[in-house]
Each structure stands twice: as C-alpha cells, then as structure tokens.
Amino acid sequence: MLKASKAINLVGEAVVGYVKEMGSMLLLLLDTIRWSIYPPFRLDLLFQQMERVGVKSILVVALTGAFSGMVLALQSFHFSRSFGAETMVGVGVALSMTRELGPVLTSIMVTGRAGSAMAAEIGTMRVTEQIDALSAMAVNPIKYLIVPRVLASIVVVPILTIIADFVGIVGGYVVGVLVLGINAGAFVANMEKYVGLDDIYHGLIKAAVFGLILSVIGCYKGYTTTGGAEGVGKATTQSVVLATVTILMANYLLTAAMF
Amino acid sequence: MIEIRGVHKSFGALKVLKGVDLQIPKGRTTVILGRSGTGKSVLLKHIIGLMSPDRGKVWIDGVDITRLGDKDLNEIRKKFGMLFQEAALFDSMTVGENVAFPLREHTRLREENISGIVAHKLEQVDLPGQEGKMPAELSGGMKRRVGLARALALDPEIVLFDEPTTGLDPPMAEAIEDLIIETQRRLGDTFVVITHNITTAFHIAHKIAMLHEGRIAAEGSPRTFRRSSHPVVQAFMARGEEKEV
Numbered sequence: 001m002l003k004a005s006k007a008i009n010l011v012g013e014a015v016v017g018y019v020k021e022m023g024s025m026l027l028l029l030l031d032t033i034r035w036s037i038y039p040p041f042r043l044d045l046l047f048q049q050m051e052r053v054g055v056k057s058i059l060v061v062a063l064t065g066a067f068s069g070m071v072l073a074l075q076s077f078h079f080s081r082s083f084g085a086e087t088m089v090g091v092g093v094a095l096s097m098t099r100e101l102g103p104v105l106t107s108i109m110v111t112g113r114a115g116s117a118m119a120a121e122i123g124t125m126r127v128t129e130q131i132d133a134l135s136a137m138a139v140n141p142i143k144y145l146i147v148p149r150v151l152a153s154i155v156v157v158p159i160l161t162i163i164a165d166f167v168g169i170v171g172g173y174v175v176g177v178l179v180l181g182i183n184a185g186a187f188v189a190n191m192e193k194y195v196g197l198d199d200i201y202h203g204l205i206k207a208a209v210f211g212l213i214l215s216v217i218g219c220y221k222g223y224t225t226t227g228g229a230e231g232v233g234k235a236t237t238q239s240v241v242l243a244t245v246t247i248l249m250a251n252y253l254l255t256a257a258m259f
Numbered sequence: 260m261i262e263i264r265g266v267h268k269s270f271g272a273l274k275v276l277k278g279v280d281l282q283i284p285k286g287r288t289t290v291i292l293g294r295s296g297t298g299k300s301v302l303l304k305h306i307i308g309l310m311s312p313d314r315g316k317v318w319i320d321g322v323d324i325t326r327l328g329d330k331d332l333n334e335i336r337k338k339f340g341m342l343f344q345e346a347a348l349f350d351s352m353t354v355g356e357n358v359a360f361p362l363r364e365h366t367r368l369r370e371e372n373i374s375g376i377v378a379h380k381l382e383q384v385d386l387p388g389q390e391g392k393m394p395a396e397l398s399g400g401m402k403r404r405v406g407l408a409r410a411l412a413l414d415p416e417i418v419l420f421d422e423p424t425t426g427l428d429p430p431m432a433e434a435i436e437d438l439i440i441e442t443q444r445r446l447g448d449t450f451v452v453i454t455h456n457i458t459t460a461f462h463i464a465h466k467i468a469m470l471h472e473g474r475i476a477a478e479g480s481p482r483t484f485r486r487s488s489h490p491v492v493q494a495f496m497a498r499g500e501e502k503e504v
Contacts, residue, residue: 124350132309133347136419137361138336140329 025220028142032150032216035143045148053114053149053215054156060113061160062167064105065097069168072096073175077182087186091194093172098195098203099259102165104251107157107210111243115218118149119239122222123232131223146223150215157211158204165203202258209254210247217243260285261306261417261449266315268301275301277473278315283466288443288450290460292495293470299453300344302470303419306451307339308332319417337365340410341419345426346402348394354381354405355390361412380408384438400431407438411446418442420452424459436462457495461485469495 076092122145125131134141169191176182221239225231261283268276275298283289283306293299304310305317308324316323324335348357358377362368368376374390381387384404394402403423410418423439424432440463443450454460460467461481468478469492477489484492 128345128350129343129347130349132304133341133343133349135309136307136336136339136341136343137364138333139361139364140333 024224025216028146028220028223029216031142032146032219035140036147036151038143042144042148045144046151049148049152050156052117053110053152054160057110057113057156057160058163060109061106061164064109065102065164065166065168066171068101068105068164069093069097069171070175072101072168073172073180077176077180086180086182087190088194089176089180089182090169090172090187090191093176094169094191094195095199097165097168097172098199100203100251100255102161102168103157103203103207103210104247106161106164106207107214107247108244110153110157110160110211111214111218111240111247114153115214115243116236116240118215118218119222119225119236120232122146122219123225123235126223126225127228127231141223146219149219150212153211153215154208155211157214158207161204161207165200202254205258206251206254209250213246213250214243217246260318260320261451262316262318263302263305264316264318266302266305266312266317268298268305268310268312274473276305276312276315279470279473279475281468281475281478283449283451285449286447287465288439288452288463289466289468290464291451291453291468291470292455292457292460293453294455294495297470298473299455299470300421303421303451303453307336307341307419337413338416339419340413340415340417342403342406342410342421342423344422345399346394346406348402348405348409350394352394353390354386354392354394354397357394357405358390358408358412360409365413376412377408380411381405383411383442384408398431400427400435403427403435404438407442411442414446415448417449417451420450420454422454423452424454424456432456432459433462439463 072093073089076089077086080086080088080092122131125145131141131145134144173184173187177184177187218239221235221242225235227234263279263281263283266276266279267274279302281291291299291302301310305312306319308317308327311325316325318324319335319338322335324332327335348354349360352360355374355377358380359373362373362376366373377390378387381389384407386401386404386408389397389401389405394405397405420439424435427435436459439450439452442448443463450463452459452463464481466478467481467484469476469484469489471491477484477487477492479487485496487493
C-alpha cells in the first residue's frame with residue numbers, strides 16, 4: 001500500500017513537473033513573439049544566427065539526405081521488384097524524402113548541431129551571470145539572445161530541408177538508375193506524375209514547425225540552466241532529447257492533420 | 260538617492276530577505292557587508308530590478324522600480340553600471356567589444372568615437388591598449404578592471420559592485436579597492452558595494468550597512484559602525500578579515 005502511494009506520488013510529481021516545464025516554455029515562446037515584433041529589429045543578429053544554424057549545417061544535412069535517399073532506393077527496389085513496379089522506386093524515394101524524412105532528419109541533425117549549441121551557449125551565459133549583465137545594461141536578453149535564434153531556425157530549417165530533399169532524391173536516382181539499372185525516363189516520369197507540390201509544401205511547413213520546436217527548447221533549457229558546468233551539460237543533453245522526442249511526436253500529429 | 264523599504268524575498272521555503280530597510284546616499288560609497296549566503300547579491304539585484312521583491316519597495320531617485328514594466332525599467336537601468344562578481348564579460352567578444360557593447364546598444368555614436376571612448380575607459384582602469392584580447396586571456400583582476408570599464412562606459416550615475424575583491428590575492432584586491440576609491444572620487448557617482456570582506460569595507464566605504472538574517476542589523480559611517488554594540492557587528496569585527504561570523 002505504501003509502495004503504491006509512493007509510486008503514485010512519484011508519477012504525480014513527474015506529471016506536474018512536465019506540465020510546469022511546458023507552461024514555462026510556452027511563456028518563453030509568448031515572450032519571444034512579443035519581443036520579435038517590437039523594434040528595433042536586429043537583422044545583424046538574425047543573419048549571424050542564420051549562418052550558425054544554417055550554413056554550418058549544410059554538409060551534415062546533405063550527407064544525411066544523400067544516404068537516406070540511397071538506402072530508400074535500395075530497400076524499395078527489392079520490395080517493388082517482387083511485383084514488377086521497379087519504376088515506382090523514384091516515387092517512393094521522393095515522397096518519403098519530401099513528406100517525412102527530409103524535414104524530420106534535417107531537424108534532428110540541426111537539433112544535434114545547433115539546438116544543443118543554443119542550450120550550451122545560453123546556459124553558460126546564465127551560470128556566468130552574462131545574462132544578468134545584459135539585463136543590467138538595459139538589453140533584454142530574450143530579444144538579444146532568443147528572438148534571433150528562434151527566427152533563424154524557423155527560416156533556415158525549411159531551406160536545409162529543401163537541400164536534404166534534393167540531395168536525397170539525387171541519391172535515390174544514383175542508386176536506382178545507375179547502380180540497380182532502373183529505366184531513367186520511367187524513374188523521373190513517375191516521380192513527376194505522383195509527387196505534387198503539396199507534398200513539398202507540407203514537408204516545408206513541418207520543417208518550419210520543427211525549427212520552432214528545436215530552437216525554443218534549446219533556448220529554454222539554456223535560459224533556465226542552474227548549477228554551474230554540470231548544469232550546462234545537463235541542459236544540453238536534455239534539450240537534445242526533449243527536442244528530438246517532441247519533433248517526432250509533432251511529426252505524427254502534423255502528418256495526421258495534413259495528409 | 261536609493262531607498263529600500265520593507266523588502267522581502269523568498270525562494271521556495273527559504274526566506275532570504277525579511278524586511279530590508281536601507282537608504283543609500285547619493286554621491287557616496289555605501290558598502291553592504293555580510294557573511295556569505297545572507298542575500299547580499301539578492302539585495303543588489305533588487306536595486307537594479309534584476310529581481311522583484313515579494314513585498315516592499317525600491318525607489319531610485321523617487322521612482323518605485325518595483326512597479327515598472329520592462330521598457331521603463333530599462334530606462335532606469337541606463338542610470339546604472341554593474342560590476343559582477345566574476346566580471347560576467349561576454350566571452351565571445353574581445354575586451355574592446357565588451358566595453359563598447361553598451362555604447363553600441365544605447366547610443367548612435369560613430370565607430371571611431373566609440374573606439375576613442377573604449378580606449379579612454381580602459382586607460383582609466385589601467386589597461387590601456389588591451390582592446391584586442393579575449394576575456395579568457397585575462398587574469399581575475401584584469402577581468403574585473405574590464406568589467407568596471409564596461410560598467411562605466413555610459414557614464415552611469417550609480418555603480419553596483421558584487422563582491423569586487425573576492426578570489427583575488429591581497430595586493431590585487433587592494434589595487435581594485437584603490438581603483439574603486441579613485442573612480443568614485445573622480446566621478447562623484449553613487450557606488451554600492453557588497454562584500455563579506457571587512458577590510459575592503461573599511462577601506463572604501465563612506466557608509467557601511469550590515470545585512471544579517473535577512474535584515475539590516477547595523478548601519479552608519481565606518482567610525483560609528485566600528486563602535487556599534489550590536490553583537491553581530493562585534494563578532495564580525497572580532498573575527499576580522501574574510502572570516503565568517
């Protein structure tokens with residue numbers, strides 16, 4: 001009986017903690033929206049973050065996209081050959097990349113590269129009082145640190161997703177046509193026939209939402225860091241885990257709503 | 260003048276400030292003395308609005324800052340400069356960029372003018388020509404000098420110091436104390452210094468206030484403070500420099 005009540009207590013505490021954290025994160029998001037519409041608009045900081053989040057992620061996103069497209073082609077070729085539909089491999093690769101794998105893999109890679117860096121950088125600034133120093137100098141830390149990171153991620157993750165989609169489809173083409181010998185004309189024609197612009201748009205909307213999720217979680221975890229260097233490490237790990245899980249959950253909900 | 264009246268602050272079940280009343284005179288150096296963990300930094304953060312009290316008021320030149328919104332509070336904060344305990348320099352920026360930061364954020368000065376002011380402020384803290392260094396290349400004492408230069412960049416009326424000599428060797432601590440005395444004399448600003456170091460307090464203060472168990476236990480000029488019959492003050496005096504009550 002005592003054990004059961006302890007277990008209920010623990011579960012209750014965990015649920016309350018989770019709801020509290022979600023509430024705090026939502027408040028931070030509302031603050032971020034509020035400060036992003038007040039002038040002055042800091043384009044210099046926005047471009048700086050776009051470079052950090054976007055340009056420096058291109059290689060890793062392209063590699064992820066290429067190998068995902070290649071393996072998709074390889075897997076779907078063996079499956080579709082059993083009922084003579086090899087020429088549909090391109091469709092499978094393109095739809096998987098644009099609708100699901102492009103936005104999801106891109107945002108997970110950006111979470112690992114840039115979301116974790118946001119948590120670590122802002123967390124270090126928090127524990128070394130640099131954020132208090134910003135406030136003391138009459139500079140709002142949400143406007144200065146968080147708004148540029150969130151806006152940059154919302155803009156840049158869809159752009160990176162376009163790159164991942166393109167490179168993934170090219171990878172699928174290379175494996176399907178050049179390695180496995182599928183007819184090139186049929187590969188491309190079927191892709192044109194069955195993949196619509198809607199598929200690409202929906203994938204990009206997902207990417208923008210994932211950009212928002214990974215940046216808000218990274219910034220929130222950094223902004224609320226306590227406990228010195230150990231706290232920064234914890235915040236960084238938690239931001240990656242929480243953002244990845246949230247992106248996967250959001251992906252299911254967005255897929256259910258859009259397709 | 261800064262006036263703190265009935266300020267209470269708790270963190271969860273922990274009551275840190277339990278009704279602090281204090282007047283900080285204009286154009287003088289006031290030291291808030293107390294042992295570690297008594298809430299000195301918390302009190303300092305209330306003065307600049309980095310924390311808001313659960314109860315009580317803080318007036319800066321007649322304005323109650325506990326009732327202000329973000330924008331008005333930022334206007335008040337432009338009157339302040341603050342030197343943090345470990346200086347809190349932005350480690351992604353050079354020394355020069357750190358000192359220039361408030362000027363770039365709050366003035367429309369041209370870059371050459373900003374460079375001139377930065378060079379002048381660094382000279383005032385005995386670090387001429389150090390603009391290009393990164394904070395990681397500086398010693399603890401040098402970081403605090405740069406922090407002071409940054410705090411003074413906008414020519415504030417009030418400068419707050421959070422444990423300016425903690426962790427420094429005695430000659431360096433004395434050099435920072437001399438710098439504080441010299442800067443206050445030159446500028447005539449209101450300086451508020453918190454420390455647990457009684458030597459520092461007597462060296463630099465025009466007024467000393469002792470924070471103990473969430474309240475101001477004793478206050479006055481260094482001379483009257485030294486003669487205070489309050490047992491906590493006596494115990495602090497008896498234990499001497501850097502020792503806790």
